[in-house]
Amino acid sequence: MTDASVTDVAHNGAQTNEAGFGDYFALLKPRVMSLVVFTALVGLVVAPVGIHPFIGFVAILCIAVGAGASGALNMWWDADIDSVMKRTSRRPIPAGKVEPSEALGIGLALSGFSVILLFLATNLLAAALLAFTIFFYAVIYSMWLKRATPQNIVIGGAAGAFPPMIGWAVATGGVSIESALMFALIFMWTPPHFWALALFVRSDYGDAGVPMLTETHGRPITRNHILVYTLFLVPVALGLGFTSIGGPVYLAAAFVLNLRFFYGAWLVWLRDDAAAEADNYATEKWLFRISLSYLFLHFGLLLVEAALHSLGWSIW
Incomplete structure (x- = not known):
């Protein structure tokens, strides 16, 4: 390799480490x-x-x-x-x-x-x-x-x-019951969303010394936690429908979404590791997938209700 080639390689290597x-x-x-x-x-x-x-x-x-x-x-x-x-x-x-x-x-x-x-x-x-x-x-x-x-x-x-x-x-x-419930909706959604992912993804948090629940207490305890937090999540989500920013459209759709989410959490809670491994964590993956759209759909429904309210179509 010529000196010019070495210089080019070094220059190109330096470029790959430059931040863009x-x-x-x-x-x-x-x-x-x-x-x-x-x-x-x-x-x-x-x-x-x-x-x-x-x-x-x-x-x-x-x-x-x-x-x-x-x-x-x-x-x-x-x-x-x-x-x-x-x-x-x-x-x-x-x-x-x-x-x-x-x-x-x-x-x-x-x-x-x-x-x-x-x-x-x-x-x-x-x-x-x-x-x-x-x-x-x-x-x-x-x-x-x-x-x-x-x-x-x-x-x-x-x-x-x-x-x-x-x-x-x-x-x-200021703050209000409406903003507090929007806060609570995200707060209660976060644990089952991330723990559903943790059940089927091999994480290296343990190697890094980060005490994630699946690493410290195992998957059975994590399944229990998912169900418990989902039980708290559902009334918060439905409660938003009875506030000034909610309405019948939000409430009807939220009822279906939360029934589906609770059903997924319930199925995950019923399973053990052997059953989950047998079907490659299909139920856990399904719960995680529906959790991805959960918040966007709920907050999107609040926008729909806001549009209806602006048109004077609210019955609350």
């Missing part, structure tokens, strides 16, 4: 951000107080940026365990694309930007809720709970449940 826009964007966890943006938008739209569309756009942008800041701070803190686990080893920091200090700087900068701009554009409560959400995910969940308790995903789920409450606060300047 996609690497920095990946720090923000865009897939998680999509759910955050959608639920925050619903919280904003269904609120009884209207706001200027531009202010609404700025508010949703701030919430999205705040969610991305949380993701960057999480990746900075979890860089050590991300490098151990197969599903996270290609993230920008363990892949050597982005330096941990860069992720920390981006996370802190975006956190400050999103909170301050939301305060200037809307109100103090909305900004305070966004700041607490970022703090909760980055510090309480990532730095403390994730490596300390098998209930990490339960308590940590609160971070993903705040966006519709923030959206509601943007419009109204």
